[in-house]
Amino acid sequence: MEYITVRQEGRDQFIEKKSQFIGSCRPVKTEEEALAFLASVRGEYWDANHNVYAYILREGGIQRFSDDGEPQGTAGIPVIEAMKKAGVTDAVVVATRYFGGILLGGGGLIRAYSHTASIALAAAEKVRMKECLLLEIPCGYDNYGRVQGLVPECGGIVEDTAFLEQVTLRFHLEPERLPELERRLADATAGRAGVKELGKAFFPLSLG
Secondary structure (H helix, E strand, O other): OEEEEEOOOEEEEEEEOOEEEEEEEEEOOOHHHHHHHHHHHHHHOOOOOEEEEEEEOOHHHOEEEEOOOOOOOOOHHHHHHHHHHHOEOOEEEEEEEEOOOOOOHHHHHHHHHHHHHHHHHHHHOEEEEEEEEEEEEEEOHHHHHHHHHHHHHOOOEEEEEEEOOOEEEEEEEOHHHHHHHHHHHHHHHOOOOOOEEEEEEEEEEOOO
């Protein structure tokens, strides 16, 4: 199970026929987080003519957008369509406009707001989130060196290592990599160390 979102808060801007467009984006999980970000952007750009927004959430399949005073269909829809085209969810985009005195027309507004959303998404950096297994391997100190090298070789990302009576490595791993790890671990430790599953969580992976 996986999805695409953005890594961090990002912002970019451009000028179109003397109108300044500022795109702001950040990852969110809930409507409350999306609306809080909208409020913060509105507070920062309180004197802007428009603060158009759109957000898409995985939970509940929620999709919301607003033209914020622009002609209907020329602002909020281009923003949310840019998000859909990018495949992004669990994110909010706010497209701020300072009117420069020259009318852009319906087509011009659609292109401008679509571009605003696109540069905001680029600034926030798209990232692929994948559901991974949370795992641990308890082992004796005599096997620690082999286990420590084996986990990353099999794609595991070590998050913590506890040194007590024995060593316990905690890490996450893509589910399809587990059989290889278990096989190689059994070979490397003559069956003296095994993998314990602790749960699941989403982690960022490359978009490649």
